[in-house]
Amino acid sequence: MQHLSPLQIRQQCRSGSFSGNTSGLAPGFVQANMAILPKAYAADFLQFCHFNPKPCPLLGMATAPGAFDMPALAAELDIRTDLPKYRIFQQGQLSAEVSDVRSYWRDDLVTFLIGCSFSFEEALLADGLEIRNITEQVNVPMYRTNLSCTPAGVFHGGMVVSMRPMTPANAIRAIQICSRFPQVHGAPVHFGNPEAIGISDISRPDFGDAVSIKPGEVPVFWACGVTPQVAIANAKLDFCITHSPGHMLLTDLKNSQLSVF
Incomplete structure (x- = not known):
């Protein structure tokens, strides 16, 4: 797995052939935490990320509610299938852990990607x-x-x-x-x-x-990028999707592109 490209790993997640921890995979490429929220909460969450850049360094967000691609960060991305494992929260409580969230998808959902250690x-x-x-x-x-x-x-x-x-x-x-x-x-x-x-x-x-x-x-x-999951649980949102801890999105962005000097 370490020698596969980010796209190949995403494709394996999509097919269901990989659902494991992503630490050490695709050396050289940025991994991302993920949170998907209803549009009604998106502005508050964006502000939370801006106020707390250490645990919530924002890499990108979807261009529109319902969008499940993010071409600036990953080619051929389907955010509903391309992570190894997801968590579903309802009323602030973890209700399911799954490898595909297409059956949970809604047109008002906004995706946020956050930097990962x-x-x-x-x-x-x-x-x-x-x-x-x-x-x-x-x-x-x-x-x-x-x-x-x-x-x-x-x-x-x-x-x-x-x-x-x-x-x-x-x-x-x-x-x-x-x-x-x-x-x-x-x-x-x-x-x-x-x-x-x-x-x-x-x-x-x-x-x-x-x-x-x-x-x-x-x-x-x-x-750590699990911090937003705690904040989301505390907010008791009616619905939310996150990555499962340790099961990140592999992006096409190079780690070297994030170095400030």
Whole structure:
């Protein structure tokens, strides 16, 4: 799978032959979190993204309600089928997890794509830093925190973070590298004591899978694109579709295009 193009991976998702975690796939290309909301909530959600650019760096949005393509980011895209796995929320509650949302589609839905930490993992690997979730072949661990987001309209809640263990020296290097990529969460928001940001048990992530933390390593936390899912759940929208955590959209945009220097 690592050697397939983003289009080939999207086609495998569409055919139902791939439904797995996308970390490490299509090296060099941007992966995206996704949220699909009724038009009535789109303006509030857009404002929430603008107010909270670390967890919600907006890569793009559909040009019109009901549109399920986004040609500027991905060729031949059908957003209803081309992610490995989706979550359906009704009245703020998770009601289903599926691999195809065509039966749920409505003409008033607006799609938002948000930058994903999987994109900056490539830059860390290129610098010789280990990414533990890739090494251990699991989904990255993600945690709810006590870091508050700026509310916008009906959307509010705490920040979700993803975690990768590193030595303190490598954590400093990761800060330097990821600062070049603000559209995919940028530099970490915290490293060291998890309890300082409201995480009581690092071995029990709220999303994803636990990874090993070796002696001499510290947990390093990045703002995470699952944050909007928490805000959406808090808003208790009547209906919403998101990606399933760790199951991103593979775009045709190059990671190198997002570097600010």
